[in-house]
Every structure is written in C-alpha cells, then in structure tokens.
Amino acid sequence: MAETIKIALAGNPNSGKTTIFNALTGSSQHVGNWPGVTVEKKDGRLKGRDDVIIQDLPGIYSLSPYTLEEVVTRNYLVQNRPDAIINIVDASNLDRNLYLTTQLLEIGIPVVIALNMIDVVTKRGDHINTNRLSELLGCPVVETAAINDKGLENAIGKAIEMANAKATPDHTLIFSEATNAAIRQIAARLQENVSPANLTWFSIKTFERDQKTAGQLTLSQEKRQAIDRIISEREAAAGDDSESIVTTERYAYIDLLMDEVLFKNSRGDRMTEKIDNVVTNRFLALPIFAVVMFMIYYISISTVGSLLTDWVNDGVFGEGWRLFGAGSAAYEEAAADYDLAQAEIDAYLAAAANAGLDTTAAEAALAAGETESGALAALTEQAAAADVAGAVNILDEETEQVLDTVGVDAAAFTAALGVDEPNPADFGIWVPGVPVLLSNLLNAIDCADWLQSLVLDGIVAGVGAVLGFVPQMMVLFILLGILEDCGYMARVAFIMDRLFRRFGLSGKNFIPMLVATGCGVPGLMATRTIENEAERKMAVMTTTFMPCGAKLPIIALIAGALFPTSVWVAPAAYFIGIAAIALSGVILKKTKPFVGDPSPFVMELPSYHMPRPKNILLQMWERSKAFVKKACTIIMLSTIVLWFLSSYNTALQPVDTTDSILADAGRAVAPVFTPLGWGDQWEAAVGTITGLIAKENVVSTFGTLYAGLEEVSENGQELWQIMSARFTPLAAFSFMLFNLLCAPCFAAIGAINREMPNRRWTLAAVAYECALAYVIALIVYQLGAYITGGGFGAGTAAALLLLAGLVFLAVRPNPYKNGLTPETKPAVKGGQRA
C-alpha cells in the first residue's frame, strides 16, 4: 500500500471550509483540541480513500504570529509539512480571502485553490476569470460550490496529483521592487541555515521581524546585524515598519490581481445589507435579540429539551416508557379514575368515622390491599344503615378551586373499592426502563446483593443522571448550530459587546450564561462559539456559577424552610450567579494566565445564508459523542466511588448512608465549614459531597440524613421544620451560597475538562470555584453575624480581610497590560491632540 497522503484544508472563517471538510470526510471525523490549547482540531479520512487524511485547520485570515489559531496553523504547516494544501477561497469575497492565499503560497507546499461559492458570484452577475487567476498565482484553481459538492472531486484529485508530484507553487515574490530586493538579500544570508523549501517563508518572516520564526533560527551576530540593516533601510525608505510594509504591499498586489480577474457588475450582497438593517438596527436589535434568546431557552430548556430529558431520566433510566406514546392517554384516564376512587374511599371512611362508626378494621384491610375483606363489607353495611354520605371535591389542577363536588354513598363506595390500580405496562407498547430490565436480569441470575446495588444504584443511577442531559444538549447544539451557520451569532457578539467587555468577556458569553440557567453542561459546551482562547477559558471557569435547574431544589428548600415570608431569596441566587461571573471576569483578566496579547476586537459579520442541516447535524453528533464518551469513563468512575463510600462502612459492610464512610467523612470535614456557619451540621457536609453527583441530591440526602425519608418532594417541604430548627437563617443562606457557587456536578466537571486544554486547567477551574464559593459564603456569614449583633471576632476580621482582598484584586490596575502595549494608547491620544 502507498504511504498515506496528508492534505490540509486552510481558509478564512466563513469560507465554507466546514462544509467541504464534511463532504470530504463524512462521518469519519475525529474532533479534539490541538495539544495544550482549546483550539478545535478536526481530521478525518477521505471518503473511499483510506490512504488520504484530511486535516482541517482553524479558520484564519492571516499567518501572523499573534493569534493562537494562526500560530497553530503556521506550526502545523511549517513543521508537519502536509503533502498538499487545499486553500478554500470564498469567491464572493475574493480580495480578503486571497490575502491568506498569498501567504500559503510562500510556504513551499503544493497548493490547490478551491474557489468556493462560485455559484453566489455567478448569481450576482459577476464573473471571475479562473484561468487567469491560476496563471497569475502559479497554482491550480478549481471552481467549487460546496453546497452541492460540485468540483470537490476535481479539487481533491488535483491535490493528490500535486502531492504525489511534489509540485510546489510557481510563485515569485509579489512585493514592490525594493521590498523584493531586501527579501532576496536576506534569503542569501539565510541560505545555509534553512532548507531550500523553507527559504522564501523564513526570508519573508525574517523581514517582518517575526519573533516566532527568529527563535527557530540560529544566526551569527554578524549575519543578524547585516539583516537588521537591510530591514531598517527599507523601513526608512517606506516610512513604516517592515511588517506593515509587507501587509500593505500584499493588498496592493491583490488589488492589481483583482483588476485582471474580477469583472464586477453588482453592488455586493444586498440581501445581507437588508437583513442587517433590521437585525442590527438601533431600535429593533435588542428586542429581536431578546426574542431569539427566549426561543433558544424556551425550546432547549423548557419544552423540547426538558421533555426529552424527562423521557431519558424517567423512561429509559426509570420505570419504563411507552413506544410512540401510544396508550398514554388511556393510561392517564385509568390513573385518574383510580385516583378519584381512592379519594371517594377516603372521604367515605372519614364520613363513617364522623358518624361514630369504628373504621380501624376496615382501614387495616385496605392497607393490606384486601378490598374484599369482611371488615369492609361489615362497615359498608353499618354505614349504609346510618345513611353515611361523604363528598369529594374535584379541584382545578392549577388554581386549586373547587370545580365540582361528588357525593359518595354506600354504592359508590363499594364501586370505588372495585377499581384496580392500573398497571402502566398494560397500555400501549410498554418498554421497561434500563434499571427494571437490569434488575430483572440480575434477579434471574441470582446475582449477589452488593453487585446488584453497584450496578443499579451506582452505575446506572450515576451514568443515567449524566446521560439524561444528552438529548437536551443535542437540541441546544442544533439551535446554536443554526445561529452560527446562518450568521446571527456574530451579530449577537456585535450587539452585546459593549455590556460584556468591561468584565473581560465579549457578547458571545451571553449564550452560555443563559443556557447554564437550565443546565451547566450544555452551557459549558456553548462556550465553543467563543473564538478568543483566554475568554473561552474564563467562560468555562465561570459559567456554572449560574444557578442551574438542579440547584433550584436547594434554593427552594432554604427559602421555604428559613425565609418563608421573603421573596428575594430565589432572585438573589440569580443575582449572585451573575455577580460572581462579573467579579471573576474583572479579577481573572488581570491574572497572568488570562492575559493574552492585546488584540483589537475586529470581527467579520459574515453574509447571511440558509443554515445547512448536514453541517449542523454532524457538529451536533460529534460534540454529543465526545460528551457521552466522557460520561462513560471519568464520570462513571466518580459516581461508583461515591456510591461505594455512601453504601459501606469502614469495615466494608453494607450500611445505610447515616453510618457509611461518606458520613464519617462528612463528620471529619464538617469543621472546615465552621467559619461559614454550618460546621456543626455534618449532614450538610455530606449533602455538599453527594451534590457532586447531581445538585438535586443535596435535598434528598438531607431527607435521608435528617428525617430518614426515602423520598423528598421538589421543594423539600417535609424538611422545612427540621431545617429551621437546625440552621440559623444566616447559616442556611451561607450553605446555599456555597452550594450554588462551589464545584458543579461530575457531569459539568467532565464538560469543563473537555473544554479545557488539559487536566491542570480543569483542576484550577474547580479549585477556583470552590475557593470563591468559600470566600463569599464566609464573608456573607461573618459580616451578617456581626451586623445582626454577633459581636466582633476572629471570623469578622477574616471576613473583612478577605473582602478587602477581593476588592483589591478587582480594582487594582492590570499589572500585565502596560508591559505589553506600552505605546499603543498614548500614541493614539497624542495623535488626536495634534
């Protein structure tokens, strides 16, 4: 077999690169991150040719040394040297796209230009002379229209041919005579240091005073000085720095090229202009934005998303579900009938008791399920004789107003006794849930109890809780994919930029935050749409500060138990989440890991077009797949460990949670939380730990530990009394604060790990979240205690110190900013004055 051929796809963002990559590789894609950075890395095998690997490079405008995507691309091209490059050029935006092309042609690797979206150009009435373009650039140019795969085969065929022939572009230096001469002089001095294939590239980069390539060259002092003199001479003559000379002259060359190859009849993209007149309009932009965001939230979190999540949690990973929902209506009717019958029985028994009859024997028979017992018949007879009549009020489900009253006499009572509880499996095609099937299976093979518990309570419950998010995530990915693909996402950043930039973030952070109020996991995945790496890492670190759906039971419990009359607790939780993100932004952007090279916020607002379902579905598939993989490895492991800790004692005997290793651990770590006001409640410490599986576990753990309850309702009403006896309001509020802000659940930690460049970043993110949660809860508790008359103590002092520390970190001048751009701002200001 021949050796594998590596072909790289390079091009501007929005040039249709993704569509071409998808068409070439199909579903053989592999998506990950470039080593050490959060820039997405995608590769795949050419359809039908296992020996050709297609490497998708980040969408970039230039090969400058300043942005991460550009550096990643440069390093790959120059060091890994693929066998050929397919440069995808958006023909409807030819001049700016060719700017990257001129740079790719200088690397010394065979290049084929795919002149993409040629259909758009033709439709506009413009014409491009492809043959002339190919002649002038010295490489093949193939017309493609990615939407219908036209010309793709031709392009890939050319690329393979060129790769085999090692046919590097026939391309000469394109700059002004003086600049070309300077570059040639530099080339003469570099000849001994670099290979001939790399010579042009290194000579131009050296002329540009590119620090990154300079680091790869070892030149004698003498040579360096000579080269510096050549550059300085040219700079003095042109009155600009060498880097800008090259950029300006590249565009000057392209302008000449355009005169020869592009015949323009139209005035550009009128459609996009018209849409933008409405969508980014001064008055309409914000209302439209609000509607779009509401729709995303509504569809992915409230309706379709939660419907699917409920199906996975209660159906697939619950008791079971009905195929296609058939028979559901009939089951619900039967269930309603049964409920009414039960209410009638209760009402009749109550009325009988009121009438002075002894109902104990009858109730015992009912509790035992013996509806045909003699005790019941005897009671019915007595009650009928006494003319007992009960009544059931039928309430409206929402308003709880009485709609109707049904009288219950002896005959109705007997009839009600005859109503059997409906079995869900009798209606429609019932598919039992995974736990039911597994437990039947394990019972059938007489599996040991501990193994059953491990499989059902540990693995299935844990992984099920995580996989429950997947359908919701898929819905969200589709919606975000549509926004990105059609061009609206860039407008979101444009509209919201002003609001977010003071926190070191940009407008695109709005979407992850919004989504995270439903669930942090898709919220974290939504950070993929942020291009700037530092900003993306910051978003990944802070997104889960938003109170997600699973944190609502905690809020409801604390608010209901300790602040029954106030309405501010729940809104405060959201406010605190937003404040924590803003505060983190302000603090973190001044720390070393988040200081990138300063770069201006210039962003293309791409032409609108219809979203392409194939792109969106493939992307959704890849991203979901990656998450599921994670769920089946690291997340599963974590839940198994926690299951073990909560089911066994140190002697490895199976016990209730109250006596488990986890409870011991809770007792041991509880004192850590004394400064937060709830160190005396080891149950709270255990709840915090079990919250790592899923935040709603906090409430159910409280149910088990405080009251021995098997099940607790959504707002934990059963616990309100115990809670208000055990916690002071301030301590409870501090507990809520800590649990809202500290490390999120395993699923979200898994998602953080996926979005971060390496484990160290994940650990740093989780540590930061826990630390901030601790500090804020401490400040609130200690200062709250002081204000409410608790006296000044060591805790108060610590709180004041920490508060001062936070304020300092937030308001201090950025220690890194000045060092990096010493002249930029003053130079501009001086210029304005002049």
Added chain:
Amino acid sequence: MKTLQQAKPGDTVRVVKVNGINAVKRHIMDMGITTGTEIQVLRTAPLGDPLEINLRSFAMSIRKDDAAMIEIE
C-alpha cells in the same frame, strides 16, 4: 487629523494610515484596512459601540477604541 472613530454612519472614507504597534496594528491591517482602502461606516451598535463598517465587499465590526487607530482623509 481625523480617525475612523469620528466618522458618522453613512460616511464613506479613505484610509491614510493605521497607527498602533504589533498585534493590534497587524490584526486591523490583515482584515484589509490598508492605506487607500475605502471604508463605508454602516451603523453603531444599539448600545453605542462597536461600529459596523463595510470594506472590500464584506462587513465587519470594530470597537471605537480600535477605530481611533485608523487615520482617514
């Protein structure tokens, strides 16, 4: 001296020079804002910043602070 920051929506201007150093300058110029380029200012974002401009037949967004580095005729 006039900069792009002072241009009003609806203006069409010609670039004289891009100020600033390194990444900031290079980034702006990479997008095609070089001496002689014609720029049409389309609008200001609803919250007052950034600007939406049109050049070389594509639209882009640029913050007013960065626009101040672009000298125009």
